Amino acid sequence: MWMDEIALRLPSTMTQAEIKLCSLLLQEHFGEIVEKIGVHLIRTGSQPLRVIAHDTGTSLDQVKKALCVLVQHNLVSYQVHKRGVVEYEAQCSRVLRMLRYPRYIYTTKTLYSDTGELIVEELLLNGKLTMSAVVKKVADRLTETMEDGKTMDYAEVSNTFVRLADTHFVQRCPSVPTTENSDPGPPPPAPTLVINEKDMYLVPKLSLIGKGKRRRSSDEDAAGEPKAKRPKHTTDNKEPIPDDGIYWQANLDRFHQHFRDQAIVSAVANRMDQTSSEIVRTMLRMSEITTSSSAPFTQPLSSNEIFRSLPVGYNISKQVLDQYLTLLADDPLEFVGKSGDSGGGMYVINLHKALASLATATLESVVQERFGSRCARIFRLVLQKKHIEQKQVEDFAMIPAKEAKDMLYKMLSENFMSLQSIANLIERRQFETKENKRLLEKSQRVEAIIASMQATGAEEAQLQEIEEMITAPERQQLETLKRNVNKLDASEIQVDETIFLLESYIECTMKRQ
Amino acid sequence: MAGNKGRGRAAYTFNIEAVGFSKGEKLPDVVLKPPPLFPDTDYKPVPLKTGEGEEYMLALKQELRETMKRMPYFIETPEERQDIERYSKRYMKVYKEEWIPGSKPKKAKDAGKGTSLTRTADVLKKIEELEKRGDGEKSDEENEEKEGSKEKSKEGDDDDDDDAAEQEEYDEEEQEEENDYINSYFEDGDDFGADSDDNMDEATY
Numbered sequence: 001m002w003m004d005e006i007a008l009r010l011p012s013t014m015t016q017a018e019i020k021l022c023s024l025l026l027q028e029h030f031g032e033i034v035e036k037i038g039v040h041l042i043r044t045g046s047q048p049l050r051v052i053a054h055d056t057g058t059s060l061d062q063v064k065k066a067l068c069v070l071v072q073h074n075l076v077s078y079q080v081h082k083r084g085v086v087e088y089e090a091q092c093s094r095v096l097r098m099l100r101y102p103r104y105i106y107t108t109k110t111l112y113s114d115t116g117e118l119i120v121e122e123l124l125l126n127g128k129l130t131m132s133a134v135v136k137k138v139a140d141r142l143t144e145t146m147e148d149g150k151t152m153d154y155a156e157v158s159n160t161f162v163r164l165a166d167t168h169f170v171q172r173c174p175s176v177p178t179t180e181n182s183d184p185g186p187p188p189p190a191p192t193l194v195i196n197e198k199d200m201y202l203v204p205k206l207s208l209i210g211k212g213k214r215r216r217s218s219d220e221d222a223a224g225e226p227k228a229k230r231p232k233h234t235t236d237n238k239e240p241i242p243d244d245g246i247y248w249q250a251n252l253d254r255f256h257q258h259f260r261d262q263a264i265v266s267a268v269a270n271r272m273d274q275t276s277s278e279i280v281r282t283m284l285r286m287s288e289i290t291t292s293s294s295a296p297f298t299q300p301l302s303s304n305e306i307f308r309s310l311p312v313g314y315n316i317s318k319q320v321l322d323q324y325l326t327l328l329a330d331d332p333l334e335f336v337g338k339s340g341d342s343g344g345g346m347y348v349i350n351l352h353k354a355l356a357s358l359a360t361a362t363l364e365s366v367v368q369e370r371f372g373s374r375c376a377r378i379f380r381l382v383l384q385k386k387h388i389e390q391k392q393v394e395d396f397a398m399i400p401a402k403e404a405k406d407m408l409y410k411m412l413s414e415n416f417m418s419l420q421s422i423a424n425l426i427e428r429r430q431f432e433t434k435e436n437k438r439l440l441e442k443s444q445r446v447e448a449i450i451a452s453m454q455a456t457g458a459e460e461a462q463l464q465e466i467e468e469m470i471t472a473p474e475r476q477q478l479e480t481l482k483r484n485v486n487k488l489d490a491s492e493i494q495v496d497e498t499i500f501l502l503e504s505y506i507e508c509t510m511k512r513q
Numbered sequence: 514m515a516g517n518k519g520r521g522r523a524a525y526t527f528n529i530e531a532v533g534f535s536k537g538e539k540l541p542d543v544v545l546k547p548p549p550l551f552p553d554t555d556y557k558p559v560p561l562k563t564g565e566g567e568e569y570m571l572a573l574k575q576e577l578r579e580t581m582k583r584m585p586y587f588i589e590t591p592e593e594r595q596d597i598e599r600y601s602k603r604y605m606k607v608y609k610e611e612w613i614p615g616s617k618p619k620k621a622k623d624a625g626k627g628t629s630l631t632r633t634a635d636v637l638k639k640i641e642e643l644e645k646r647g648d649g650e651k652s653d654e655e656n657e658e659k660e661g662s663k664e665k666s667k668e669g670d671d672d673d674d675d676d677a678a679e680q681e682e683y684d685e686e687e688q689e690e691e692n693d694y695i696n697s698y699f700e701d702g703d704d705f706g707a708d709s710d711d712n713m714d715e716a717t718y
Contacts, residue, residue: 028578028581029581029586029587030581030586030587030588031587031588031589031590032590033588033590034586034588062588065588066588068614069586069588072586072614073586101574101577102570102571102573102574102577103570105573106566106569106570106573109569110566121577125577125580125581125584126584126586127586369556369558369559370556371556372555372556485575486571487561489571489574489575490561490562490567490571491561492574493567493570493571493574494561494562494567
């Protein structure tokens with residue numbers, strides 16, 4: 001298929017960019033040992049345990065630890081091959097998703113407030129957790145932030161968890177199948193984990209009763225420097241885990257669907273008006289669970305259904321809605337399509353078309369910013385001309401191979417450049433931090449001293465004296481460093497938004513072939 | 514014999530036009546330093562987006578970075594041996610929860626190093642003890658994997674358990690700090706002062 005042709009034509013440096021970025025991400029999140037093993041697997045593909053150890057020159061023990069971490073975080077999977085050999089395989093694209101963690105967490109905050117936010121954060125930080133573990137952790141964390149004497153009920157956290165499961169933002173992990181008639185033969189070297197579609201969002205019947213607990217203040221001093229000695233505290237590690245074996249993870253695909261919907265709604269709002277975008281948002285919301293992530297368009301929705309589903313308090317008449325739908329369907333962008341006349345008119349959202357428009361707009365914007373307006377004008381004309389030639393073709397799916405190929409190639413190239421950019425951003429940030437390591441450490445020490453002095457009620461003059469340990473030029477240097485690191489971090493997040501749009505289009509297009 | 518140079522004038526030993534300079538053209542100045550690492554571009558980049566969401570995500574990102582380093586999944590590289598063991602090192606140890614994949618309690622099944630390594634199954638065995646040894650030797654106990662609970666053996670047990678290894682470390686520290694004497698002081702059955710000429714216990718006359 002010509003998809004393979006594209007993959008071959010792409011410079012091998014694209015894979016290099018991906019690998020470099022994966023390496024940086026793994027190293028920042030899990031340290032160098034995990035990075036070494038992870039990158040090795042990304043480069044070499046599927047390998048068994050001993051080969052990994054041998055090829056990387058790492059002890060078996062270290063490899064096991066690293067693999068544990070990677071499997072726990074859904075970055076590596078395993079499979080039993082013939083002759084009982086278990087091989088491990090890394091998911092490069094999943095590693096790259098680590099860039100998006102802040103976005104997943106913030107999105108949950110906007111939808112399900114702090115409780116939801118922390119649930120998703122804990123799931124991402126730990127890879128997989130049982131519901132009871134999540135509830136306990138989140139209740140504890142929320143309690144920390146509450147006023148003295150107040151605590152967070154497990155029940156409240158559970159409710160939010162259930163809502164997240166119902167809307168598919170969290171899902172159950174594949175698990176060990178229960179064998180009723182166990183084969184008396186030797187067990188397989190590794191289980192094949194399975195999950196039933198219908199069980200994926202099924203919340204176990206738990207009666208989690210309890211409240212969050214505050215950490216004792218002696219665990220860490222005010223400046224957050226951990227003490228070498230950790231005081232023993234009462235743990236409930238002897239309690240049985242009611243939902244042992246049922247693990248949950250964040251459902252990244254569902255978040256991506258949400259981001260895509262957000263981008264489409266935003267585009268409609270920019271191009272048309274608020275009301276149009278609200279209608280589109282309603283249609284997307286109605287299609288959330290019924291549309292698969294790679295579908296080219298949503299299920300047809302009747303104008304009547306849409307009217308009934310408009311947000312409460314949105315007062316437009318049925319006729320006005322119909323007018324808007326007609327306008328949307330007629331718009332050259334073709335985000336909305338009319339697929340029939342029953343029920344007052346059947347309408348769909350053209351997801352693939354929308355993604356293509358978004359990706360194209362991204363490309364045009366990149367050309368404009370990097371090469372100036374004249375280049376952008378030329379670029380746009382070329383794209384338009386092609387589009388005009390294709391107007392004759394009714395079915396948008398019949399884009400001639402050549403045009404689709406070119407388009408895809410451009411997207412892949414731009415995607416590659418974005419990945420490379422992020423790798424550069426991370427390296428620059430690490431470099432800046434390393435350059436200023438001595439000064440940063442000094443500043444942290446001073447802060448710690450001040451904090452502990454404040455806690456013991458020191459006088460203003462004394463505090464001033466300590467503060468002056470950092471000279472004015474040093475302060476300036478720290479300010480500059482902070483500003484730069486913030487810029488670099490923010491850039492990573494925002495370049496990842498570009499990557500998301502381009503990859504959404506690429507994925508969508510690939511699946512259609 | 515080397516070719517003659519024109520008196521007082523250097524001649525190129527290669528065709529200057531091949532490099533892109535026309536004959537007689539003034540050559541660019543001699544470059545005394547490497548080119549700038551980040552040269553200016555014609556078009557400046559678009560300013561970053563700002564807003565509540567962007568600010569929140571930025572703070573979140575930086576916070577997550579720090580949090581991850583403290584989680585048990587972050588595996589530190591074993592330190593190189595230090596020539597002098599610094600006193601302050603003891604007080605700078607970062608507390609980290611131990612993460613032991615597998616929620617089942619340790620079973621006293623024996624699996625000496627030899628036998629477990631020669632097992633035919635190439636599996637990710639449950640790591641029972643992640644005790645840090647100074648020279649990074651392998652952990653002593655490797656248990657047989659529990660049949661049918663491999664999945665569990667990969668999942669983290671996330672209760673705030675102080676596991677055995679941690680307890681040991683902690684107790685050792687506590688003991689060390691309770692007395693003022695260096696433990697090695699009384700090693701090898703030395704009788705303090707027994708052979709010493711300066712016997713302070715006895716009165717001197």
